[in-house]
Amino acid sequence: MRQFLARFANLFRRGRAEREMAREIASHLALIQEDFERAGMSSREAALAARRAYGGVEQSKELHRDARSLVWIEQFLKDVRYACRSLLRAPGFTLVAAIALALGLGVNAAIFAVYDATMMKPLPSADPDRVVRLKRWFQRYHGDDQFRFSYAEYQYLRDHASAFSGLVASYGDDDEGMAAQASIDGSAPERMPGRAVSANYFAALGETPSVGRFFRPEEDRTAGANPVIALTWRFWQRRFGGDRSVIGKSVKLNGLPYTVIGVAREKFSGTGLDPFEFDYWAPLSMVRQLDPASKDSTPSGRTYQVLGRLKNGVSLGQAQAEASLLLRRYLSADHEPDRTTALTLERTRYLDLTDPDDGPGFEAAAATMWIVVYLILGSACANVANMLLARGASRQREIGIRLAMGASRGRIIRQLLLESVLLSVLGGIAAIPLSVIAGRSLWLSLNVVFQTANLNMRQPDIRVDSHLLAYGMVLSIATGMLFGLAPALRLTRLDLNRAMKEEGSVFGARFRRSRLRAVLLGSQAAVSLLLLLVSGAVMTKARDAAVSNLGFDAHNALRPVYARPGTRARQFMGSPRPVG
Secondary structure, three states: OOHHHHHHHOOOHHHHHHHHHHHHHHOOOOOOHHHHHHHOOOHHHHHHHHHHHOHHHHHHHHHHHHHHOHHHHHHHHHHHHHHHHHOOOOHHHHHHHHHHHHHHHHHHHHHHHHHHHHHOOOOOOOOOHHEEEEEEEEEEOOHHHHHHHHHHHHHHHHOOOOOEEEEEEEOOOOOOOOEEEEEEEEOOOEEEEEEEEEEOOHHHOOOOOEOOOOHHHHHHOOOOOOOOEEEEEEHHHHHHOOOOOHHOOOOEEOOOEEEEEEEEOOOOOOOOOOOOOOOOOEEEHHHHHHOOHHHOOOOHHHHEEEEEEEEEEEEEEEEHHHHHHHHHHHHOOOOOOOOOEEEEEEEEEOOOOOOOOOHHHHHHHHHHHHHHHHHOOOHOOOHHHHHHHHHHHHHHHHHHHHHHHOOOOHHHHHHHHHHHHHHHEEEEEEEHHHHHHHHHHHHHHHHHHHOOOOOEOOOOOOOOHHHHHHHHHHHHHHHHHHHHHHHHHHOOOOOHHHHHHOOOOOOOHHOOOHHHHHHHHHHHHHHHHHHHHHHHHHHHHHHHHHOOOOHHHHHHOOOOOOOOOOOOOOOOOOOOOOOO
C-alpha cells in the first residue's frame, strides 16, 4: 500500500521526481569520474569512462520511472494530451463531428430527462425517500383501484399502525378530480378542479405554506359553516397574480363560499397518480358538497388514496409487514367482491401508470420513442465513423511511422479510441443543456395537446442533475467506443511498406471499395429514410384528422364512454348541444 500511494503521489510531482533523479544520476557519474581521475585519466577521458561504466543513462531513467510511478496511468495521460492536440490540429473536423454527436446525444438525453423527471424521481416533498404509497392487490382486477381504500380502512390503519409518523388520505387523485364550478369575486362560473385531503396531509408530508396556513384538525371533522380551502401555487399566480392578500378571501365552489387560508409551495403539486394540475385542496369533510357523485365513484366505497411517512429507523419491509397484517385483520370479517390478497408499499413518483387501459399504450409509446431516438443516435454514430475513416486517409503515414518504430497495434487502437471518446464527450457536454431545453419543450407540447381536453399537466422538474449527468457520461463513452472501434481497427491494418511510401494509397483506390464504408453509408441512409417515412406518416395522419369531414357539425359534440365490467369510466366535461 505504501508503494502504491508513493507511486500515485509521484503522478502529481513528476517535475520534482525528475529533478531528484537527474541529481542522483549526476552524483553517481561524478563519483565514478573521480575514481578514474585518481587512476591517472584526464577529466574528458574520465567522464567518458564513467558513462561507459555506469551504462545507458536514458535506459536507467526509464527503469526508474517505471519503478516509481503507475505506468498505465502515465501512458493514459500522455494519450489524452496527444488526442487533444490531434483534435485541435483539425478544428473543422472536430466541430462538425461534435455537432453531429451533440444532436444525436441531445435527443436521446432529452427523452431520458423527461423519463427521469416523471418515472424515477420521487414527489417533491420533505425527505421524499421516506414517503410511501399504499397499494393493494386483488385476486382478479389490477387497475387503478389498487391504490384506493375506503375511509374506514384508512381510519383503522391510521389509528393502529405504529411504523408511520403519519398516514394521510386524499380524494380526487385522477385526471378530473373534483371539478367544481367556481365563482371568484363575482365573476362568471369557471371550472376549478381540486382535491380533498385529510387535515394532517401537509404536516405528514413535511410541507409548509408559502402564504397563510394549512388545515386544522377540527376543519376536517365536519362540514362546518365556514369551509376553507388551500390554493396551489400555480393557480394563485395565474388567477390572483401572486397577491398575498388572497388569504381570507371567499371563493364560491358549487354555490358554497369557501375561505382561502393558505397557498402551497411552488414545487409541491400534490400526490396524484396522474400528472395533471389542479387548483385547490379542501378538507375531506367537504367531499359530498364538492363532488355530489362521490358515493358512486368506486366499488365498495373505495375512493381514497393513502400515503404514509415512515418513522426514523423503520424500514420499508417492517412497515409493509405491519400494514399488511392490519389490513388483513380489518378485512377478515368483510366479504369483498374481489378479495384483497396483499398490501405493499411503494416509493412515490411523479407519475404512476397502473391502469391496464392506460399502461400498455404508454409503454408502447415509450418503447417506440426510445427506438426512434436510438436510431437517430445510431445514424449520428455512422456519420462520425465515416468521417473518421475519411480522416484516416491523411493519417496513414503517421500511423505507419509509429508502427514501424515499434508501437504496438493495441496502443495505437487505444489512442484512436481515446480520440473518438473525447469527440463523443465534447458532443455530450453540448448535448446536456440541449437535452434540458428539448425535454421542457416536449413536455410543453404534450401539455398543449391535453389542454384541448381542459387538462393542464404539472410541470416536472426537468433539470441537469446527477442522473442526467451520469446517463450522459455513460452514453457518451459508449457512443465513442461504438463509432470509434471499427475505424480504429481498420486504420491499424496497414501495409507498412506502401503506407510509408505513398500517402493515401491505402485509402485512395481501396477506400472507395471499403466494405465498412459501404455498410456505414447504407445503414445511415436506411435509418434516415425510415425516420423520414415515419415522421411523414405521423404528420399526414395528424393533418387528416384535423381537417377530416365527419359528415356532421362536431363542434361541442360529446361521445359517450363506457367502462368495461370491473373498471371505472372516466368522465369528460363539456358543453353539449344538439347536432345532426
